[in-house]
Amino acid sequence: MTxxxxxxxxxxxxxxxxxxxxxxxxxxxxxxxxxxxxxxxDRLRDLGYPVEATKGALGGYRLVAGTALPPLxxxxxxxxxxxxxxxxxxxxxxxxxxxASVRALAKLxxxxxxxxxxxxxxxxxxxxxxxxxxxxxxxxxxLTTLAGAVTGQERLRFxxxxxxxxxxxxxxxxxxxxxxxxxxxxVAYDLGREDWRTFRVDRISDPFATGARFTPRELPAxxxxxxxxxxxxxxxxxxxxxxxxxxxxxxxxxxxPSHLAPVAEGEGRCRVRVRTVxxxxxxxxxxxxxxxxxxxxxxxxxxxxxxxVAGRLGAAVG
Numbered sequence: 001m002t003x004x005x006x007x008x009x010x011x012x013x014x015x016x017x018x019x020x021x022x023x024x025x026x027x028x029x030x031x032x033x034x035x036x037x038x039x040x041x042d043r044l045r046d047l048g049y050p051v052e053a054t055k056g057a058l059g060g061y062r063l064v065a066g067t068a069l070p071p072l073x074x075x076x077x078x079x080x081x082x083x084x085x086x087x088x089x090x091x092x093x094x095x096x097x098x099x100a101s102v103r104a105l106a107k108l109x110x111x112x113x114x115x116x117x118x119x120x121x122x123x124x125x126x127x128x129x130x131x132x133x134x135x136x137x138x139x140x141x142x143l144t145t146l147a148g149a150v151t152g153q154e155r156l157r158f159x160x161x162x163x164x165x166x167x168x169x170x171x172x173x174x175x176x177x178x179x180x181x182x183x184x185x186x187v188a189y190d191l192g193r194e195d196w197r198t199f200r201v202d203r204i205s206d207p208f209a210t211g212a213r214f215t216p217r218e219l220p221a222x223x224x225x226x227x228x229x230x231x232x233x234x235x236x237x238x239x240x241x242x243x244x245x246x247x248x249x250x251x252x253x254x255x256x257p258s259h260l261a262p263v264a265e266g267e268g269r270c271r272v273r274v275r276t277v278x279x280x281x282x283x284x285x286x287x288x289x290x291x292x293x294x295x296x297x298x299x300x301x302x303x304x305x306x307x308x309v310a311g312r313l314g315a316a317v318g
Contacts, residue, residue, distance in 0.1 A: 004040075007032065011040050015051060015063040016107040018144075019152035019209075022060040050111070065111055083108055083116075106144040106151075138184050138201050143177070146186055146201065149209040150174045153216060156188070158207035160199055172197070173214045176224030187224040189217050196220060198228055239299050241283065243272045246293035255290045280305040 007030055014021060014029060027034045041051050041061060052064045083105065109117065149156045156174050161167050172188035179185075184201035196219065221227035245252045245262065249270035252262045262270040276283075280302045287294055296306050 008040055008043060011037070012044060012049065012063075015044075015049075015061060016110060017151040018106060018110050018148035019154065020054065020060040020062040026061065063111060065113055065117075083112065106147045109144060142201060142204060142207055143184065145207045145209065146174060146177055146204075149207075150176060152209065153213055154209040155191075155212045155214055156207055157210055159205040161203045161205070170199075171210075172199075173217065175216065175219060177201070178224050178228045185228060187219070187227055196227065238275050238277055239280065239283070239302060241272060241274050241276050241278075241299070241302065242297040243287060244295045244297065245270050245272070245290065247290075252290055252292065256286070260286075284309050 010030060011026065014026065023034050023037050026037050030037070032040075041053070044051050050064050051061055053061050146156070148154075154174075156170075156172050158170055158172075159167060160170050171191045172186075173191065174186060174188045176187045177184060178187060178198075186199045186201055186204065188197060188199065189195070190197040219227050221229075241260070244265065246269060248268055249262050249264040252270050252272075256262065256272070259276065260272050260274060262272045265271040278286075283302055284306050287296070296303050
């Protein structure tokens with residue numbers, strides 16, 4: 001890589017991941033000599049980036065928090081605003097906040113001076129967000145730790161609580177963080193089980209990167225999102241949903257998720273016939289929120305649950 005500005009940007013991007021990089025590894029990554037890496041490190045320091053070097057066989061370079069922000073073209077107020085926004089979005093898995101935002105948060109908190117980090121924490125702790133999910137929130141520090149281990153290809157240890165409440169200790173090789181819009185999942189190779197696993201991040205406790213590096217394994221599916229979809233499909237029973245709505249298809253389609261697409265059936269009526277892994281509990285509520293009359297034809301588990309909910313709602317209003 002002979003383009004010095006492009007090489008410096010690539011070097012800076014590597015250093016902004018929360019790990020220490022041996023000079024030889026940086027040289028291999030950028031296809032230059034160790035001497036060129038040393039000169040580029042000096043250039044970054046001249047630009048104000050606080051790059052720390054450690055000597056010895058295990059030594060290397062890492063970006064540290066300085067007395068002021070490095071030249072990111074952000075003032076203190078902007079840095080605090082961005083960090084708080086990223087923390088709020090990442091911690092509550094707001095739809096549209098993707099893995100790139102978590103990586104950005106990890107990089108920003110890596111170089112925040114202590115005075116700004118304190119302001120971010122104070123503001124975050126004083127704020128109570130109104131969330132739409134099931135209460136399964138994620139600590140931003142957990143996400144940044146996981147994101148750093150994914151990027152740095154470091155093995156992770158953490159405690160994990162299964163759906164039945166059983167608690168275990170895990171040692172994994174993290175592959176990717178996946179956001180479903182309302183939950184975060186970690187896709188990783190579980191060394192204890194000798195197989196791939198998906199972990200709900202809100203059930204992970206006390207994660208820490210061990211410092212032990214690993215060579216990434218090939219996922220059974222094409223990518224983490226595909227593996228996640230396949231894994232979730234296996235974990236949930238499928239339902240053959242069959243529902244008729246007393247409203248035109250264009251009205252109902254705009255009020256249902258895309259995977260529950262209705263088809264016109266006569267004038268002013270439409271029908272949804274799909275196979276889904278959604279739970280009967282969620283479907284009853286979601287169908288009712290369409291706001292028009294509807295009839296559940298199947299499956300029987302959904303019919304029974306709808307009848308139960310209707311009875312309890314009727315009793316609630318006397």
